Amino acid sequence: MTSALIADGLTKRYGRRTxxxxCTLDIPAGHVVGLVGPNGAGKSTLLQLACGLLDPTTGRIEALGERPVSGSPRVGFVAQDTPVYAGLTVAEHLRMGAHLNPSWDAGLADRRIAQVGLDPAQKAGKLSGGQRAQLALTVAAAKRPDLLLLDEPVAALDPLARRNFLQGLMELTVEQGMSIIMSSHLVADLERVCDHLVLLVGSRVRVAGDVDDLLAGHHRLVGPRREPAEVGSGRHVVEQSHTDVQSTLIVRSTAPIDDPAWQVDRLGLEDIVLAYMSGPGGQR
Ligand SMILES: Nc1ncnc2c1ncn2[C@@H]1O[C@H](COP(=O)(O)OP(=O)(O)OP(=O)(O)O)[C@@H](O)[C@H]1O
Incomplete structure (x- = not known):
């Protein structure tokens, strides 16, 4: 299967700032991918490299098997500030999209606008932040790109709108086979819709993989105090905390943890992300 995104030794510097x-990544096509990490980790930079708005300083990036070129109809991008034309109405945005894009899906655009309750006659400049985000996503999706890159698309949405929006994204991948890479700080939301996750911390890929594999491969161990080296081979301690008598470890393990001294708990995606962000190599 083609990869949605490949990065190989990818480095981007702005002047002296890295x-x-x-970064080395291989993100499979046909998934909803969550891109997470603290402020300034490099998420927007990666998305802008993926759509050709930026060029790498060194290394290689490919989107859908090609070097990214800005304006490619195969790759859609919705920037963080959800750009819309303030003086145009919702309907005029859709007409302009249809005029400029040969692959425009008018049915999809009209359906989404009705679903999210936007008034076609309203000027985009008079929409709320969340409504603008919905309009920008609708325009991007109706162009029917094969890969849709979304930079913090849900930040301005209320919880119900967020749920509907994320549901809409899943439908785009299932019905249209679209690949979606979406940055967000709302990991609990991502857990519901993403089947792949990339965590950037301090400009580097800290962890990347299939969400089910990440959930199955990470555990919280609580037991009598031990040093991380004592947890055994094939186990990587992501985060640790200790009292005089007890250790709590977040561990990545390919093998089952069968030592009865440990109480073993499963982790949610947010726990895993937080462990990598605060464990060694994660602190900013
Ligand atoms: N145009 C620019 N010129 C100089 N430095 C920049 C520029 N854009 C981003 N940076 C720097 O690059 C680093 C990564 O920024 P980026 O916007 O990619 O992070 P981010 O993970 O998207 O952050 P956030 O979650 O806050 O949106 C930061 O240190 C930022 O200050």
């Missing part, structure tokens, strides 16, 4: 450092 925004992305030696």
């Amino acid at each position: 925004a992305l450092s030696d």
Whole structure:
């Protein structure tokens, strides 16, 4: 299967500031991918490299098997500030989209606008932040790109709108086979819709993989105090905390943890992300 995104030794510097450092990734196509990480980790930079708005300083990036070129109809991008034309109505946005894009899906656009309750006659400049985000996503999706890149698309949405929006994204991948890569700080939301996750911390890829594999491969161990080296081979301690008598470890393990001294708990995606962000190599 084609990859949605490949990065190989990808580095991006703005002057002396390094925004992305030696990133290597292979993200499969046909998934909803969550891109997470603290402020300034390099998420927007990666998305802008993926759509050709930026060029790498060194290394290689490919979107859908090609070097990204800005304006490609195969790759859609919705920037963080959800750009719309303030003086145009919702309907005029859709007409302009239809005029400029040969692959425009008018049915999809009209359906989404009705679903999210936007008034076609309203000027975009008079929409709320969340409504603008919905309009920008509708325009991007109706162009029917094969890969849709969304930079914090749900930040301005209320919880119900967020749920509907994320549901809409899943439908786009299932019905249209679209690949979606979406940055967000709302990991609990991502857990519901993403089947793949990339965590950037301090300009580097800290962890990337299939969400089910990440959930199955990480555990919280609580037991009598031990040093991380004592947890055994094939186990990587992501985060640790200790009292005089007890250790709590977040561990990545390919093998089952069968030592009866440990109480073993499963983790949610948010726990895993937080462990990598605060464990060694994660602190900013
Ligand atoms: N145009 C620019 N010029 C100089 N430095 C920049 C520029 N854009 C981003 N940076 C720097 O690059 C780093 C990565 O920024 P980026 O916007 O990619 O992070 P982010 O993960 O998207 O952050 P956030 O979650 O806050 O949106 C930051 O240190 C930022 O200050």
